[in-house]
Amino acid sequence: MASEKVQQMGKLCIPGMRLSVSNEEYSPGPGTYELRGYIYATLCGILKMEQDENKVTVVSVESPRTPSILPKAGDIVTAKITVVNPRMAQCLILCVGSSVLVRPYRGILKKEDMKATEKDRVDPYKCYRPGDVILGRVLPMTEIHWYHLSTAENELGVVIATAEGSPQGIGMVPLSWSEMQCPKTLVKEPRKVARVIPENINQALCELKIENKPEKEK
Structure with a gap:
């Protein structure tokens, strides 16, 4: 990740904006998609990053019109x-x-x-x-x-x-x-x-x- 810039959490995103690389450290979440090793925004909203139980950072974009939901163990x-x-x-x-x-x-x-x-x-x-x-x-x-x-x-x-x-x-x-x-x-x-x-x-x-x-x- 030293050579790849990761956008800062809380940043305003627009569709198609590159947010980060997609690898063992960063995974696409709601409001994003993965293409050729990178994570892009699909929505206009605020960038959010959260670590899951495996210490992987889930990159997502939150919009008032699209609540952020991720499947979790037990659901x-x-x-x-x-x-x-x-x-x-x-x-x-x-x-x-x-x-x-x-x-x-x-x-x-x-x-x-x-x-x-x-x-x-x-x-x-x-x-x-x-x-x-x-x-x-x-x-x-x-x-x-x-x-x-x-x-x-x-x-x-x-x-x-x-x-x-x-x-x-x-x-x-x-x-x-x-x-x-x-x-x-x-x-x-x-x-x-x-x-x-x-x-x-x-x-x-x-x-x-x-x-x-x-x-x-x-």
């Missing part, structure tokens, strides 16, 4: 699955509780954190598919640029899903805690289904304009 978040492989699922965190984030944050759901039992036998493809909307709990951070999530609790897991080949926007209906079915095509697919949908999820998803419509609570 229940709404996320959308983007990638699934044999070891984990990647996702974008869209909401913390009922609050919609200014920008999505990247999350990881490791196979051992997907279910509470038989962790060594969990198949991520039988739990989640890209496009699924899930509820997860944030675990303590172990990496700078990723939030680690868990869906091991009964109340966490898939809340909105569309079967492969189903019509656009037709959500599947839970048949059990491990299977969902498309009401149009009657196609069944395995999922790690959330047992309870919080009251605030419908409002949060409406604000996000997610195309799939949530089913009623089981």
Whole structure:
């Protein structure tokens, strides 16, 4: 950091303004984005810097119109699955509780954190598919640029899903805690289904304009 200038906390920022480098010491927060190793402002507002539990400085821009929210350990978040492989699922965190984030944050759901039992036998493809909307709990951070999530609790897991080949926007209906079915095509697919949908999820998803419509609570 000796050769790179970091803007002073409290400074007035405008969109596109370079704030600092992005590395193991500085991480982008709300109101900012990362591009080619640097952190830039996306809002007009005041520069804010806070250290997280890993002593990483989170660089953010606060605006009166956009409250500053960061996922923290223990929070229940709404996320959308983007990638699934044999070891984990990647996702974008869209909401913390009922609050919609200014920008999505990247999350990881490791196979051992997907279910509470038989962790060594969990198949991520039988739990989640890209496009699924899930509820997860944030675990303590172990990496700078990723939030680690868990869906091991009964109340966490898939809340909105569309079967492969189903019509656009037709959500599947839970048949059990491990299977969902498309009401149009009657196609069944395995999922790690959330047992309870919080009251605030419908409002949060409406604000996000997610195309799939949530089913009623089981």
